[in-house]
Amino acid sequence: MLISDFIARFEAGLARLEQASIQDARRHYDDLCQSFAPADPKGMTVADDYVAGVPVRRFCPAVAPPEQIVFIHGGGFTIGSVRSHHGVAASLADQLNREVVSINYRLAPEACYAAMLSDCINVAQVVKPIALVGDSAGGRLAMDMAPLLNKAMSNQPLLGLIYPPVNGLTEQTLGPDGPLLSRQDVVLCLLPLCPALNSPCLTPAPASQVEVLAVEHDPLTLPLETTVARWRAEGVQVGYHHAAAMVHGSLHGHAMLPEMQNAWQDFCQALRSRLPR
Template sequence: MSASDADNTADIGVDDFIRRFERGMQAVTAAEDTLTARRRYEALCKSFAPPDPDSLSVVDSELDGVRVRRLRPSGINDGTATDARGNECILYIHGGGWSLGSAKSHHGIAADLAVRLQREVISVDYRLAPEADYSQAIDDCHAVAELARPVALIGDSAGARLGLDLARRLDWQPPLGLVYPPVGTPSLETLGADAPLLTREDVLASWRQVARSVSKLCEARAPAPQIVALAVERDPLTRPFEAAIADWRASGAEIDYFCAAGMVHGALHAHARLPAMRDAWAAFCQALKVRLG
C-alpha cells in the first residue's frame, strides 16, 4: 500500500470531513461550466474512498442504452448484458442532487456494497438535470432494472428517491435499501433543522430542478414490502424520513432502520474513515444481506 493509499484509509473526525467536503464543494460551485463542476465533484467524492480490493472486477458498459458500471467480486460468475439476472445482482443508484454524481463519484460506495454483499453491483449513470428531467432519470434506472432484474434496489440521497419511486413502478418487489432520501414533497415545514453540508434551502433548490416531473404517488404507501433504511443524525432530511418510515411500517412494511450518530449528509462517501458512519453502514449492509438470504 502506498503512502497516499494509507492516508486514504486512516480514520478522521466528522469536523475534518465537513471542512474538507465544504472546501471541495466550494470548488464545485465555482466551476465555470457544468462539465468541470461534475468532474470536480467526482474527484471530491473519490478522495474519501479506499482503494479497491484486488478481488473486485470493474467494467464500464451499457444496458439498454444506459451507461452503467458493473462491480463484481471474485467468485461471482461473469455475466453479459443479457444475463445479468443470473448473477442475482444489486442495482445501485447514486446521489448528487440529480444534477451531480456518477458511477465514478460514488464508486467507493458501490464497490463496498459488492464486497459486503458478495454480489454484482450495477451502478446506473442516469441522465442528470438540467439536461434531463426527473422522469428521464427514472426511465434510465427503470430500463436497467427491467433488463437486470436485480434482487435489491439501493440508493443514497437523490438516488434513494429515484429508488423508492422506481420500486413503485416495478411488477416485482425486491428489498429496497434507502440512505438519507428526500421523501414526500420537501418544504420548510416538513424538513428538519439546517445542518453542515446540507441546509433546508439546499434541499429545496435541488427539488425545484425536478419537481415538475416527479410522479405524484401515494406517499403513505410503502414503496416496498422490505426496506432497510439508513439516516444520519445531522441532516434536514432525517425528520421527514423517520415520519415516512413510521407510515410505511403502519402500512405493513418490514423495515430495519439505522441512524449514524453525529454524522452529516454525504458522510457515506467517507464510511471507511468515519467510525460512526462505518458502524451504521456495516449494520445497514448486514441487514440487507440477511434479507437477501
C-alpha cells in the same frame, strides 16, 4: 478522521463547484468524492458497460452468486456519477457478496426527472435485480422505480434507501439545517427537479421490505423518520439505521469515519440477511 475534518474538507471541495461550468462542476465533484474512497476490495472486478443503452459500472466480487444488485448514485439530480460513488458501490458489492450494477443515469438540466427514472427502469428491467439501493437523490429514484418494477418482475426487489427525500418537503416539515445540506438546498434545488417532493400526498411504501440508513445532522432525516414510522404502522418490514453525529454525504467517508462505518455495515448486513440464500 473526525467528522469536523471531513466536513471542512468536503466544504472546501464543494466551494470549487460554485463558479464552475456544469461539466467542470461534475468532474470536480467526482474527484472530491473519489478522494475519500478506499482501494477496491481484493479480487473485485470493475468494468464499465452499457445496459439498455445506459452506461453502467459493474462491481463483481471474486466469488459471488449470479444475482445482481442495482445501485443508484446521489448528487441532487444534477451531479454525481458512477465515479463519484465508486467507493460506495464497491463496498456494497463486497459486503453483500453480489455483483452491483451502478447506473450512470442522465442528469438535470439536460434531462428531466422522468428521463432519469426511465434510464434506471430500463437498466433494472434487463438486470432483474434482487435489490435496489439508492443514495440520496438516487434513493428517491429507487423509491419511484420500485413499484413500477414490481408490476414487471415476478420477484419484488428488496429496497435499500440511504437518506432519501420523501414527499411533502417544506420549510415546516424539514428538520434543522445540517452541514453539507441545508434546508434552503432542499427547497431551492431538490424540490424543483422532482415534482413529487412538493406533493402533500404521503409517500406510499415503495416495497414490502425496506432497509433505511439516515444520519443525525440532515434536514431530510426528520420527515424520513416520520415516513418510516408510518410504513411500519402499515405493516411494511422496515429496518432503520441511524449514524449519530454524521451528515448528509458522509457515506463517502465511511472508510475513515467510525460512526459512519458502523452504521453502513449494519445497513449492509441487514440487507444481506434479507437476500435469497
